[in-house]
Amino acid sequence: MKLITLTFALMLSLLPGIAKSEWLVQNYSNTNNLTNDVITIVFTDLGEHDYVKLNWDLYLMDTWDGYDTNYSWSTDYWGFSVDGVAQEWAFHQNPTASADTNPDKTSEQYRAGDSFFDNAPVTSYKGWFRYYNDFNDGWVFEHDSDTLTLTFYAHGLQSPEDESWAIDRLYVATSDDEVHLDGLGNLQDVNTPFQPAILFMFALCPLVNMFKRKSRK
Structure with a gap:
C-alpha cells in the first residue's frame, strides 16, 4: 500500500505544470490606430x-516606408520591453527591404477586398496592412519578480x-518550468493550459483503485 501511494505521488510530481503555471492575461487587445504611442501593462x-x-498578433497599418535619417523620412521603429x-x-512595409530588421519574416500583407482584411479588428486608411500572426512565435524570458x-x-x-x-490577442503566462511553458506552444491556442495533465491524473485514479482492491485480497 505504501508503495502504491509513493508511486502515485511520484507520478503526480512529474506531471508538467500542475499548479505551477498561471495566466496573467488572456486575449488582451488594443486595436486603435496607434502611432508614436506607448502601451503599458x-x-x-x-x-x-x-x-x-508572451504571445500576441501584430498589425502594421498602411505605409511603414521609413528609411534611415539620411533620407527624407526617419526609420519606423516598433518594439516592446x-x-x-x-x-x-x-520595420518596413516590404519585409525584405534592408531597412527591415525585425526577426519575424512570416507576415502577410492584406488589402481591401480580402476577406481577412474586411473582417480584421483594425482600420487602414490607405487600404492595406501587414499582419504578424503570433509575432515571432512568442517569447519566453527568465523572470522571478513579483511584479x-x-x-x-x-x-x-x-x-x-x-x-x-x-x-491583438495578447496572452501572458508565468511558470516555474521553462520546458513546460515553451512546450505549450502558442498560448493563444490553449484555452485551459493544464487540461491534458488533469485528464491524465484522473486516468490514473482507476489504476490506483485497482491496485488497492488487489492489495486487500
Whole structure:
C-alpha cells in the first residue's frame, strides 16, 4: 500500500505544470490606430515563478516606408520591453527591404477586398496592412519578480492616417518550468493550459483503485 501511494505521488510530481503555471492575461487587445504611442501593462502580486511567456498578433497599418535619417523620412521603429529591457527593430512595409530588421519574416500583407482584411479588428486608411500572426512565435524570458511591467511602443512614425500599429490577442503566462511553458506552444491556442495533465491524473485514479482492491485480497 505504501508503495502504491509513493508511486502515485511520484507520478503526480512529474506531471508538467500542475499548479505551477498561471495566466496573467488572456486575449488582451488594443486595436486603435496607434502611432508614436506607448502601451503599458503592469502585473503585481505574482505567484512564485521563474519564467514568463508572451504571445500576441501584430498589425502594421498602411505605409511603414521609413528609411534611415539620411533620407527624407526617419526609420519606423516598433518594439516592446519586459521590466524596462527593450526589444526593438526597424520595420518596413516590404519585409525584405534592408531597412527591415525585425526577426519575424512570416507576415502577410492584406488589402481591401480580402476577406481577412474586411473582417480584421483594425482600420487602414490607405487600404492595406501587414499582419504578424503570433509575432515571432512568442517569447519566453527568465523572470522571478513579483511584479511584471510590459510596454509596447513605436517611434519615428507619421500620422495615424499614414503609419499606425495595433496588437491583438495578447496572452501572458508565468511558470516555474521553462520546458513546460515553451512546450505549450502558442498560448493563444490553449484555452485551459493544464487540461491534458488533469485528464491524465484522473486516468490514473482507476489504476490506483485497482491496485488497492488487489492489495486487500
